[in-house]
Amino acid sequence: xxxxxxxxxxxxxxxxxxxDRLFAMSTAWVTLDTSLGLxxxxxxxxxxxxxxTADFQSILDETEELLAGTAAETGSKVTNKEDEFGYRWLVxxxxxxxxxxxxxxxVSVQLQGGGYGDRLLAAVFAFEEKGKPVYFIYxxxxxxxxxxVPAPGEQARxxxxxxxxxxxxxxxxxxxxxxxxxxxLWDVPL
Amino acid sequence: xxxxxxLLGLLxxxxxxxxxxxxxxxxxxxxxxxxxxxxxLFFSDKLALSAMGAKQVSPEEAPGxxxxxxxxxxxxxxxxxxxxxxxxxxxxxxxxxxSQKSATVCATTxxxxxxxxxxxxxxxxxxxxxxxxxxxLIMTIASFFASLAAIMLQFGFFFGGDxxxxxxxxxxxxxxxxxxxxxxxxxxALSRYREFAADRGAAIVTGRPSALSAALVxxxxxxxTVPQHDLREAERLNAFFIVPASVKGSIKTIFSTHPPxxxxxxxxxxxxSSLQRGxxxx
Numbered sequence: 001x002x003x004x005x006x007x008x009x010x011x012x013x014x015x016x017x018x019x020d021r022l023f024a025m026s027t028a029w030v031t032l033d034t035s036l037g038l039x040x041x042x043x044x045x046x047x048x049x050x051x052x053t054a055d056f057q058s059i060l061d062e063t064e065e066l067l068a069g070t071a072a073e074t075g076s077k078v079t080n081k082e083d084e085f086g087y088r089w090l091v092x093x094x095x096x097x098x099x100x101x102x103x104x105x106x107v108s109v110q111l112q113g114g115g116y117g118d119r120l121l122a123a124v125f126a127f128e129e130k131g132k133p134v135y136f137i138y139x140x141x142x143x144x145x146x147x148x149v150p151a152p153g154e155q156a157r158x159x160x161x162x163x164x165x166x167x168x169x170x171x172x173x174x175x176x177x178x179x180x181x182x183x184x185l186w187d188v189p190l
Numbered sequence: 191x192x193x194x195x196x197l198l199g200l201l202x203x204x205x206x207x208x209x210x211x212x213x214x215x216x217x218x219x220x221x222x223x224x225x226x227x228x229x230x231l232f233f234s235d236k237l238a239l240s241a242m243g244a245k246q247v248s249p250e251e252a253p254g255x256x257x258x259x260x261x262x263x264x265x266x267x268x269x270x271x272x273x274x275x276x277x278x279x280x281x282x283x284x285x286x287x288x289s290q291k292s293a294t295v296c297a298t299t300x301x302x303x304x305x306x307x308x309x310x311x312x313x314x315x316x317x318x319x320x321x322x323x324x325x326x327l328i329m330t331i332a333s334f335f336a337s338l339a340a341i342m343l344q345f346g347f348f349f350g351g352d353x354x355x356x357x358x359x360x361x362x363x364x365x366x367x368x369x370x371x372x373x374x375x376x377x378x379a380l381s382r383y384r385e386f387a388a389d390r391g392a393a394i395v396t397g398r399p400s401a402l403s404a405a406l407v408x409x410x411x412x413x414x415t416v417p418q419h420d421l422r423e424a425e426r427l428n429a430f431f432i433v434p435a436s437v438k439g440s441i442k443t444i445f446s447t448h449p450p451x452x453x454x455x456x457x458x459x460x461x462x463s464s465l466q467r468g469x470x471x472x
Contacts, residue, residue, distance in 0.1 A: 014265060014266070014394055014395060015266075015267045049265070049396070049397050051397045051398075051465065052398070053465060053466050053468065054466070055468045056468075084254075084307070085257065085258055085261060085307065085311070086307065086308055086311070087261065115468070118265075119397060121261060121264055121265065122264065139264060141264065141265075141267050142267070154250060154253070155249050155250055155253045155256075156250075178269070180269050180270060181263075181264075181269065181270075183260040183261070183263065183264055183270065184257075184260065186253070186257055
């Protein structure tokens with residue numbers, strides 16, 4: 001943010017997505033599985049702000065059609081959910097992890113192509129460690145991943161485990177370096 | 191807006207020039223005022239929070255508010271501010287803090303009970319836009335000069351009058367009075383402009399300008415029923431409120447820190463229609 005922006009306020013536009021690093025997950029999951037004992041649950045989701053405009057709705061419809069088309073080929077399942085904050089989730093289920101990454105990328109490319117890339121909030125991949133959920137959240141605006149491990153109890157998270165995952169995984173995944181931006185997503189529908 | 195800023199800058203340049211011509215004691219005063227202003231920048235947020243009876247809340251205490259603000263922070267690409275809640279029925283919200291990292295946003299229990307989730311989201315996005323635009327810092331700098339002028343005015347009254355007939359004291363008095371009046375109006379204009387900017391920022395971050403309009407309508411309706419006593423308590427914080435806590439009448443547009451409600455809603459409606467045309471997202 002430059003000096004003039006500081007004086008005059010925003011440029012009237014949201015920050016768009018950073019350089020796309022979503023595909024880093026399509027190789028990193030192997031390490032997660034073999035070295036860290038984190039198995040994927042065959043589920044991933046993408047969450048965005050739906051705009052109440054005809055143009056946005058038509059791009060969303062188009063995207064869902066496209067997803068349904070590839071889902072029929074790969075045998076994955078797509079569900080559409082709205083959460084309590086008014087954000088829209090597209091949840092994908094597929095035992096083949098790479099198909100999940102490709103499908104999430106389809107959504108992000110579609111929305112960006114329609115000029116709505118700035119509405120993307122996050123992509124979330126669901127993993128499991130001894131029956132306990134571990135999520136990897138991808139922040140589109142920052143082009144970075146971070147782990148999110150919910151702990152037992154209301155709105156509690158296991159920061160220790162999250163930090164250890166980052167240390168263990170190292171350079172395999174582009175991590176969000178600022179821990180202050182490791183925003184949780186409670187009640188992930190995955 | 192550029193003109194306002196230009197005039198503001200010009201005024202201070204002229205003013206400082208006159209001060210320097212008036213005498214050496216002035217330098218000391220400027221230094222002291224600078225220190226006071228810096229102190230204001232560093233400590234005013236804590237003072238303001240305690241003046242409002244606001245308490246910082248943890249994610250466990252206010253899970254919904256935290257989750258809502260976290261999502262807005264991702265969208266606005268901001269670090270998460272501290273979150274506070276003030277226990278008062280007056281529906282309002284404000285942002286404090288000199289930088290994005292040290293910012294605090296506060297909502298009253300009144301606003302959280304009056305507004306629907308999407309309306310509250312619009313209001314919190316408005317406050318986060320103030321944080322993003324560094325409005326506290328900018329308004330503090332702007333008010334530094336205004337208060338400097340006010341202090342000089344008092345200084346002149348107390349010490350200048352009866353000692354001698356030094357004409358430079360008179361000049362200082364006149365100029366500082368003039369600067370004070372003018373900078374006051376310019377500051378109000380600056381504040382009103384920044385309110386529009388924050389409304390716009392909020393509408394863009396949430397993608398729902400109409401939700402913020404609805405929130406403004408609701409809050410302004412509720413504001414008029416609030417007893418005078420609460421309002422006076424809140425007066426000092428007005429510049430950073432979403433709706434100012436005053437019910438003094440309507441012929442005060444240029445004295446006001448906030449633009450009139452109708453104007454704000456009108457602009458939000460323009461945003462909504464350009465959003466519908468796809469003009470913002472493109």
